[in-house]
Amino acid sequence: EPEVTQTPSHQVTQMGQEVILRCVPISNHLYFYWYRQILGQKVEFLVSFYNNEISEKSEIFDDQFSVERPDGSNFTLKIRSTKLEDSAMYFCASSESSRLGQYFGPGTRLTVT
């Protein structure tokens, strides 16, 4: 069964550094998303991406964040100048359409020290 994959599974970085989280969505899906979950808190929407551009973003997704689809398979989230409060699980998800269920990858645990 097709699944969303993410790398790395765990990333440790120092405050102020830049990180890139990578995702390979399910191959026939057209909509891609990033969510994050701070330990013990709700899953929060960050951004949706369709047709090589951002469709919607949350108030969390400020200039510190960017997304890119550098080739036909990868979907990346870049976080610039990381802060302690960026420590969280970051989930990539994909779906066939914006109205259907989204399938989540296993996540990347980001730890900012």
Place this chain on the structure above:
Amino acid sequence: QKEVEQNSGPLSVPEGAIASLNCTYSDRVSQSFFWYRQYSGKSPELIMSIYSNGDKEDGRFTAQLNKASQYVSLLIRDSQPSDSATYLCAVLAGGTSYGKLTFGQGTILTVHP
């Protein structure tokens, strides 16, 4: 701010019983509703989608939707210890949203032998 509310539990049921999980949402124009299961330290796993009023059954799971009351529920029949997890209600924003899911805080379910 669109909200999704769940009873955080924990909900404890004996093996073989029916577990009933509830969710309310505030966005009246929402059209798509999902239940995800999240094991500790893992990513959300899509288990049910429901789009119209009434019941939808899939194996041991039944989702119920009442848009007038802005209420979604999930019934798990013949509960098994392997069903022990956090169950997340997720609502797709209505209107011009492009796939933004709003999650509840989750209900912790424990099925004891």
